[in-house]
Amino acid sequence: MKHASAGTGIDLPPGLDGWAGGQRWFAGKGHSPLLTSIGQWALPSTEPGVRIRCHLVLDTASRFSTVYQLPLTERAAPLPQTGPRGTGPRESVSPALIAQVTGPDGLPRYVYDATHDPAYAAALLDFVLSGGSAPAGDDSGVNARGETIRTPAAGGLRGLTVVASRVLSGEQSNTSIIVELAGADGRPGRPVICKVFRVVADGQNPDVSVQSALALAGSRFVPEPVGAVWAEWTGPFAATRSSGHLAFVQEFLPGVEDAWRVALGAAAAGEDFSGPARALGAATAAVHRDLARVFPTVESTPDVVDQLCSTMRERYRLAAREVPELARHSEAVAGVFARAQAASWPRLQRIHGDYHLGQVLDAPGRGWVLIDFEGEPLRPLSERTLPDMPLRDVAGMLRSFSYVGATIASRDPAAGPAALAWATTARAAFLQGYRELDGDTFTGQEPLLAAFELDKAIYESVYESRNRPSWLPIPLLAVAGLVDDAAGMPLTLEGVPLEPHAPQQQATRRTP
Structure with missing residues (x-):
C-alpha cells in the first residue's frame, strides 16, 4: 500500500x-x-x-x-x-x-x-x-x-x-x-x-x-x-x-433543465425564444447590479485597462503557440484589442466569469437561476477572483446563443439558416432584457464586447485542442468571423443584433 x-x-x-x-x-x-x-x-x-x-x-x-x-x-x-x-x-x-x-x-x-x-x-x-x-x-x-x-x-x-x-x-x-x-x-x-x-x-x-x-x-x-x-x-x-x-x-433544484438544453430544444423545434432570452438578460443584469453592490468595484484607470488588454494579448500569444491555426489572425486580433483599449471603460466589479447557457437553470415557478460562479477553470484562482467587466459575461452568453444555432446547423445543414436566424433573435432579446434594467450599460462599449467575444473564442480554442479536438473547428471559425466583423463594420448595441459572421461559437465544458 x-x-x-x-x-x-x-x-x-x-x-x-x-x-x-x-x-x-x-x-x-x-x-x-x-x-x-x-x-x-x-x-x-x-x-x-x-x-x-x-x-x-x-x-x-x-x-x-x-x-x-x-x-x-x-x-x-x-x-x-x-x-x-x-x-x-x-x-x-x-x-x-x-x-x-x-x-x-x-x-x-x-x-x-x-x-x-x-x-x-x-x-x-x-x-x-x-x-x-x-x-x-x-x-x-x-x-x-x-x-x-x-x-x-x-x-x-x-x-x-x-x-x-x-x-x-x-x-x-x-x-x-x-x-x-x-x-x-x-x-x-x-x-x-x-x-x-x-x-x-x-x-x-x-x-x-x-x-x-x-x-x-x-x-x-x-x-x-x-x-x-x-x-x-x-x-x-x-x-x-x-x-x-x-x-x-x-x-438542489430537482426536475430542472439547464438553459442550454432548453434553448437547444427550442431552436430544434423552431420555437421563438425571445421571451425567455429577454428574461435571462434581465436576470443577468440584476445579478451584475447586486455584485456591484456587495463587492468592491475598481476604477478603470489607464493602468488597469492596460493590464487587462495586455492579459488578452498574452493569452492570444500563448494560444497561438498551442493552436497554430490562430496565428494567421495576429494583425486582426491586435486591431480588435487596440480598439478595445481606446474605448470608454466603466468601473470593474465581480462577475460570473464563465457565463453561458450551461450555467443557468430553468426552475419551474422560479425562473432563471444562475449557478457555478467559479470562473473559467483554465485560469488561476488569483485571476478569477479579480474585479472584471460585466461585458465579459454578456459576451459569453451571446456566444452561447450563437453556438446553439451552430449546433443545429451542424446536425442538419438544411436547418442551418433557420437555426442561425433563431440565434440572432435570441441574442437581440437577451441584450434587450439586459438594457431594460440598465439602459446605459453599453453606451460606447461596442469595441469592448467585440474584444471579450474574441478573447472567449481564443480561450475555447485552447480548451477544445486539449480536451475535444474534434470540436476545435467551432471556436476557430468563431475567431475568424469575429475578427472579420470587427474589422468590416462597427458592432451596435442599440437594438441591432450582434451576430458573428461565422456562427460557430463557444463549446463550453458543460454543454453536450
Missing part, C-alpha cells in the same frame, strides 16, 4: 495514479500522473466499518504545482454496486472501487472514491451543518472545519437524515453529489447538492464567496447556500500555510 509521499508518512493506495489520470476532473491531460501526498484530514463517519480520509495530493509528473483533493473511503466489506434506479444492488464490482488492500489485521479492505460512497455524503453534510472540526495532527498536515451559512435552506435541514446520494454526471472540473433527505416520519425533505472541489488553491473559491454574498443580499437568481468546508494546509513549495475551500453545499 506504499506510495510516494512528501515526507508526511501518509500512504496512498496502489492504482491511485492510473485511476486519477482517467477522471474527467484531472487537469493534466496528455501524461500519466505521479501523485504525492501533502496531507490528509479525517472525516468522522457514523457508519461502522467505514474509514474516511480526504487527501490533498500533488502531481509530480506535471510542471504545474496543481493540488488535487481525493476523498477516499476504506471499507471492511465491499460497497454494493447499484444498477439503474429501481433495480436494486448488483453483485458486480463498483466502478468507484480504486483498490483492494490488506488491513493491519490481515483482512481485505476496499478503497473507494468517496464521492460515490453514501457514507461520505452523510458525513460531509453533517460536518458542514454541525460546524465540525478536524485539527491537523502530527502526520496529517491538513486542518479542516465545517461552516454553516445562515440561510433558510440551511435552517430547513434540521432533523433530516440522509437516505440516498448519487454523483451528478457530466461535470468536468468538480464532483457534485445529490443528497436526498427525509424527516423522522419518512417524508422527503429538501435535497441538497454537495460540490467537492477537485482542484484546490489558496484563497476563497468564488463559487462559495460570490454565490453566498448574492444569496445573503436577497438575490432570487442563485441557489440558496447551506455551508462549506474550509481547510488549511502546507503547499509543496510554499513557506507559509495555504487555505481555501474544499467543498460547498447548497440547495
